[in-house]
Amino acid sequence: MSGSLAVIGIGPGNPQTLTPEAADALDAADALYGYGPYLDRVPSRAGQARHASDNREEGARAAAALRHASQGARVALVSGGDPGVFAMAAAVCEQIDRGDDDWRKVELAVVPGVTAMLAVAARVGAPLGHDFCAISLSDNLKPWEMIERRLEAAAGAGFVIALYNPISRARPWQLGKAFESLRRHLPASTPVVFGRAIGRPDEKVAICSLDSVDPSAADMATLIIVGSSLTRLIDRPGLPPLVYTPRSTPGAGA
Amino acid sequence: MSGSLAVIGIGPGNPQTLTPEAADALDAADALYGYGPYLDRVPSRAGQARHASDNREEGARAAAALRHASQGARVALVSGGDPGVFAMAAAVCEQIDRGDDDWRKVELAVVPGVTAMLAVAARVGAPLGHDFCAISLSDNLKPWEMIERRLEAAAGAGFVIALYNPISRARPWQLGKAFESLRRHLPASTPVVFGRAIGRPDEKVAICSLDSVDPSAADMATLIIVGSSLTRLIDRPGLPPLVYTPRSTPGAGA
Numbered sequence A, B: 001m002s003g004s005l006a007v008i009g010i011g012p013g014n015p016q017t018l019t020p021e022a023a024d025a026l027d028a029a030d031a032l033y034g035y036g037p038y039l040d041r042v043p044s045r046a047g048q049a050r051h052a053s054d055n056r057e058e059g060a061r062a063a064a065a066l067r068h069a070s071q072g073a074r075v076a077l078v079s080g081g082d083p084g085v086f087a088m089a090a091a092v093c094e095q096i097d098r099g100d101d102d103w104r105k106v107e108l109a110v111v112p113g114v115t116a117m118l119a120v121a122a123r124v125g126a127p128l129g130h131d132f133c134a135i136s137l138s139d140n141l142k143p144w145e146m147i148e149r150r151l152e153a154a155a156g157a158g159f160v161i162a163l164y165n166p167i168s169r170a171r172p173w174q175l176g177k178a179f180e181s182l183r184r185h186l187p188a189s190t191p192v193v194f195g196r197a198i199g200r201p202d203e204k205v206a207i208c209s210l211d212s213v214d215p216s217a218a219d220m221a222t223l224i225i226v227g228s229s230l231t232r233l234i235d236r237p238g239l240p241p242l243v244y245t246p247r248s249t250p251g252a253g254a
Helices: A020-028 A058-070 A088-098 A101-105 A116-124 A144-157 A174-183 B020-028 B058-070 B088-098 B101-105 B116-124 B144-156 B174-183
Strands: A004-009 A031-035 A049-053 A074-079 A107-111 A132-136 A160-164 A191-196 A204-209 A223-226 A232-236 A239-244 B004-009 B031-035 B049-053 B074-079 B107-111 B132-136 B160-164 B191-196 B204-209 B223-226 B232-236 B239-244
Touching (some): A004 A088, A020 A107, A058 A074, A058 A088, A058 A101, A088 A101, A088 B232, A101 B232, A116 A204, A116 B107, A144 B144, A160 A174, A204 A239, A232 B088, A232 B101, A239 B088, A239 B107, B020 B074, B020 B107, B031 B058, B058 B074, B116 B204, B132 B144, B204 B239
Parallel strands (some): A004 A074, A004 A107, A031 A074, B031 B049
Antiparallel strands (some): A132 B132, A191 A204, A191 A223, A232 A239, B191 B204, B191 B223
């Protein structure tokens, strides 16, 4: 008998951004799996088992959750932000694709959430107001040359760029190199937004420009938005500036 | 005395995906502004005024909401999905940038929500599991040549592509042309997902391949995800197939 697996996005981590659908799915589970700090953000319920694992073990965590579900349990896998964006949903699909035949019989539900780029963008205005892309800067899973090619293609074509996984102890120089690549395609004044822990007590948001950006101000949990050449700042008396990308471009028909 | 304006993302439209933060912001408002069908999805509260407007009037709607807020009211502007993604947050910033000086004094909050591409992706697996971009196919606000250039840059560089505003009565041929451009860069078997009204009674999700895609199956409210060359289908006995993009690419270091 096959059980079910819900891969649940808890958003940026403030309970106010957890959807009712995600809260219900968490509550209905017999067992929760997840990266420790994400599990800590989820209310506990009596009788519900918790299996915390390390950040680096996505594949093993997905397999453990699928194995448990294939034995008939209702299992939930807790994901930060949205599970479909550089998070657990793809790791689960990879395991289903490669793993035990029984895992294909598990009823799988992915519960979407507010991903980091939406939360950070909301805090400063509307930097993603025009075409944009999301790139993981981690070269653990793809070659660095591919990342550079994508950064240059995106900046050259006028996309606003959201950078996930910008830096870590094992990847100290990549973010600086990425900004170097982007400077070849974008004006020095292009707005850059750093945001982390949106809606949590340790929230941090900073706005700078591409020529003055400091890669060491980012950490593993920082989401970075690099504007396009059209992204603008609005100064406001007594309020922080707004960053936005206009919906229309020069040369538009309308 | 300046009031406040909250630009609120209500997600795909099912109350189960409305965040508590968005629900509280809706409840706190003296007046709601929005496109009629979005307003209809929001619970009404006694004493709260409602100002519905047409789909095409984003600029005028944003200006009306700012004007009302600048008179001291607590105003909420209701946006489908996430307000920062091809929705009302950028329209509001544009009005603040160009409009009355008093509008800069309005306390502005953008409340993020689950945008359509996350909701559609969740329904089918994890098609956005690797680097991806979001492109509005509307050439009302940018030239069609720019859209084609972006489609080709994105497909050529290996991004999964989410298409917003794919088709309308006034824009009948653009989606077909977009698929033609994409076929020049992607395998015929590339998975394509059409999704609309996720979580609502009229939800529709369909999976096809790039060579067999039918543009006329889309409408204004459809969100389309076009895979990269790495996006895969998983067949499952007795369950719909999964679509996902692996996190790692051939040639990755790890």
